[in-house]
Amino acid sequence: MMNTTTAIKAESRNLDFFYSNGHRALKSINMPLYENKITALIGPSGCGKSTFLRCFNRMHDLYPGNKYQGQIIMHPDNTNILEAGVDPIEVRMRISMVFQKPNPFPKTIFENVAYGLRVRDEKNKRTIADKVEEALKGAALWNEVKDRLNDLAFNLSGGQQQRLCIARALATDPEIMLFDEPTSALDPIATANIEELMSGLKEKLTILVVTHNMQQAARVSDYTAYMYLGELMEYGDTDTIFTRPTRKETEDYITGKFG
């Protein structure tokens, strides 16, 4: 149910995005992310949902020629994270990301999670060890790896690797976590574990998730946004979107009809 008292953690304002080839991938997106809620982005391939998600941690900066227009405001400090003076590394500390395929570093389990802390120049071994444990617990992985923290991360199963990536993202205490199709490479049990984890994580942070799996959006999210051809077609609380969407385009997409 829509909770009107919920605070907005971040919002995009008239957000446009152009790839270096001039393609306008996002068209004036205005959308809130409610604090301690999960917002799901759905839509067919090429609709701009991943592009939108990646704006939130300035991933597009990695390639020259990409251009943002408009703002992404983070609350409560009202920082426009797209502003030229804002350091993308700092943005990524506050807004971390989990990818489609688990991408652990070729390091030990411990070092994977400690990585962000070391980037932050944390030197205190005790602090690092505590943070790693806390993050692994937060990612529901601690009990499975506590006796093998010095094993290579690649020795973990796919689902465990994905939770390790979540732990790595958690270690820097982000305020927002972005998930780009986090379970599309996982089996149903590992998927359920990740989804359950996401529902627990939202107590502490705000989540934006891109998913191709409509049932996943229906299961985990509080709000759902349907995007098509770079536009935000419909946004609303998930119950409404999945039972009585306003637009025919949304209806056709979620019921699996021809457009």
Added chain:
Amino acid sequence: MSSEHIYKQYDAELENVRAKVLEMGGLVEQQIRDAMQALVESNPTLAQTVVKKDHQVNALEVQIDEDCGHIIARRQPAAGDLRMILMMIKTITDLERIGDEAAKIARFAMSIHEANRAWSTKFSDVKAMSLITQTMLRMALDAFARSDETKVQEIAAMDEKVDDQYQASIRQMITFMLEDPRTISMTLEVLFVAKAIERIGDHAKNISEYVVYMVKGKDVRHTNMDEIDN
């Protein structure tokens, strides 16, 4: 709901259940017609047929419920599809109860015939009432078939009329019973039939409300009809 699913089989499954609901509706309409005819014409054979056919109505209810369960499990319907499935599950409960009312009327027709006290003049009032509820049911089923949510107010207005007539006939029956206590058992039978017909009207109204939910996603049950803006 005009465009088609990418999964053709899904379209076929939904259409198949929808057709069964309409078939059940048609069967139930026939049951009421026959039950009323059996009553008014004091025709025990026809009444017997109605009672026997009730199991067909019940069987369809079970089958449609099962089909809807399968679609939910296998297709995870959403939005308009989900609303149609939910609506059909509710509709067939009302249809099944209408079927029960028809069988009830048929049983009265039988017992009245056996007691050899055909009292057809008194049934003329309930017959008129029954014609209205039959029209209501046909309108509600048509509304479902055409996804037409605009009929709900008209059906609700008819339901009020039926309720008024039912109240009027109760008053009339009480007068009969007061005047001549020997008519009490007969009068009670007429009253029970009137009650059954009145209930059929309620069920038809329910179905028309489910149609609104199916088409617009709006729940208009327990809502004042004046508040429904088409």
